[in-house]
Amino acid sequence: MDSALHTTAAVPVIAAQQKVVVRVPGTSANLGPGYDSLGLALSLYDTLTVETLHSEGLEFDLRGEGAETLPRDASHLVVRAMETAFEKLGFRHSGLRIIAENVNPHGRGLGSSASAVVAAVSAANALVPASAQRGRDWVLQVTSEMEGHPDNVAPAIFGGLALSWQNGELFRTTTARVSPSVVPVVAVPDFELSTEAARALLPASVGHHAAAMNAGRAALLVHALTSDPTLLLAGTEDYLHQSYRAQAMRPSAALIRSLRAAGHAAVVSGAGPTVMVLADGDAAADSAVEFISRFTTENTPEVTWLVRKLAVDVEGAKVGVHRR
Structure with missing residues (x-):
């Protein structure tokens, strides 16, 4: 008998006629000075439904964001x-039916790939x-290895404000409760920016002064988000990454500069190009929405922006299982 076939046959097969539904929030990472360490879960949900089949093969139905461009075969990130995950758990399947319903825009800095891997591994x-x-915690480790860092997957798994770090090869996170007065506002442009392209613009090192200034603002940001949102503008000042990435998203950078000059705590969401404002209350959020609409109409007419008031998700990934 062929050794590969023998090895495959020895791996147990998961039961057929199961269905799991996973709802995962979108996320915004960095939040200004919290580069590769802070992430916030947002009320922007993708849903993944997976059914196990008796017959071999893959059935893939993709709806919403990415439906016109993403593959529907084994090359898809979810698959x-x-x-x-199945391999790490020591199991295999006979066949799968997958339905991916995507709301989170792809390539915009709102954690779409993190949502996909969290949903897939959780399922x-x-x-x-x-x-x-x-x-x-196992889901965090596996998905962080896939993404290369935990700042997006952690809030997608646990919800709220996630503070993440790496200890050797082990990824860790802890979560904090965000003040209920914090209202995220996102302005999503109609162009994409890959995380790899954005990272390529960063310098290999920064000066001691910049690092010290950034550490102080990151600490202040955690306090602002959890206890005193009046400090959000100061807490979101970044010295590590946003200025270097500005050339790759000039409309977003211009919007951020103007928002901050007007007193709004605006940052690049993740690697960009989405702009996020962390507003202190609904009135401030409405003011940010009005400012964004006016500024983009007058200054970036070549770009279409989707502007949304969101909420901080506090539950993280939710998994429902149905067995026949």
């Missing part, structure tokens, strides 16, 4: 992440026998 974990299932 690849599920296969990785795979829920489909194996209960005795083999792992906790959310």
